[in-house]
Amino acid sequence: MEKAREEYIKKYGVDPDKPKVVIVNGVPLPKEYVKELVRSGKIKPAKEEPVNVLGGPSTGPHAINGRIYVHIFIAKDDTYGHAPDSGWNYVYGTWDALSRFEQKFGVDMVDDWWFGYWDMSDVGSSVYDALADLEQDCNWIIDAQNDIVLGWADNLDKNGLAEPDGVNPNTGAFAPDAVCTETPTYPLDVGDWPEDSVVQHETSHLFNAPDHGYTLYPVCIMSYPWAYSGYDWWCSDCESTIYANIWV
Numbered sequence: 001m002e003k004a005r006e007e008y009i010k011k012y013g014v015d016p017d018k019p020k021v022v023i024v025n026g027v028p029l030p031k032e033y034v035k036e037l038v039r040s041g042k043i044k045p046a047k048e049e050p051v052n053v054l055g056g057p058s059t060g061p062h063a064i065n066g067r068i069y070v071h072i073f074i075a076k077d078d079t080y081g082h083a084p085d086s087g088w089n090y091v092y093g094t095w096d097a098l099s100r101f102e103q104k105f106g107v108d109m110v111d112d113w114w115f116g117y118w119d120m121s122d123v124g125s126s127v128y129d130a131l132a133d134l135e136q137d138c139n140w141i142i143d144a145q146n147d148i149v150l151g152w153a154d155n156l157d158k159n160g161l162a163e164p165d166g167v168n169p170n171t172g173a174f175a176p177d178a179v180c181t182e183t184p185t186y187p188l189d190v191g192d193w194p195e196d197s198v199v200q201h202e203t204s205h206l207f208n209a210p211d212h213g214y215t216l217y218p219v220c221i222m223s224y225p226w227a228y229s230g231y232d233w234w235c236s237d238c239e240s241t242i243y244a245n246i247w248v
């Protein structure tokens, strides 16, 4: 305690035990002086910046010090069969997809795996419900704007789903979440995609790449037939969108 206090005094030139000080933009100021500045309208009251308020052209996740932390939650075994059960393909697929982001965009994708934490026993087969549940159960891991959360599950109705630009459109909250499905039960979005395609496609959404839908042009992982076919790359538009969002 005493050492911390000394460090603080050394750093800021004020004694934290004499609390009549307010930190404004990193500068400690006497409280009465700050009150006067606020009253006279010279400054706005200092507020904690919530994690969902982001500066710059992108509101979504982005690299800090060249790094994105990818927190991967594997659905726990439950009565609906939500745990992946076809071997380790989804692990290799995740590594393949993340390495494409590293190669193409020069960003370090640091992977971090969590088994036994995501409880989907309150979710049926809806990928929308799964995404909401992932946010609810796993976003405690997020403490910076370079965190993203991927959930791996089985027996959902689509290949995957992600929050566009890493923001929940209903609440406006920072929600860098994507669900990836091992084997979809009712794959309206063209068959069962390879696991690496699912991760690459959904993670791209977190960096604001759009869906191209059921089209062969442009040739891009964001078009459903190309994702299904295992095509590995982005069209030039998606490439520049993702680049701009990672290196915001």
Ligand SMILES: [Zn+2]
Pocket (backbone or CB within 6 Å): 201, 205, 210, 211
């Ligand atoms: Zn999509």
Ligand SMILES: [Zn+2]
Pocket (backbone or CB within 6 Å): 212, 218, 219, 220, 221, 222, 223, 234, 235, 236, 237, 238, 239
């Ligand atoms: Zn594209």
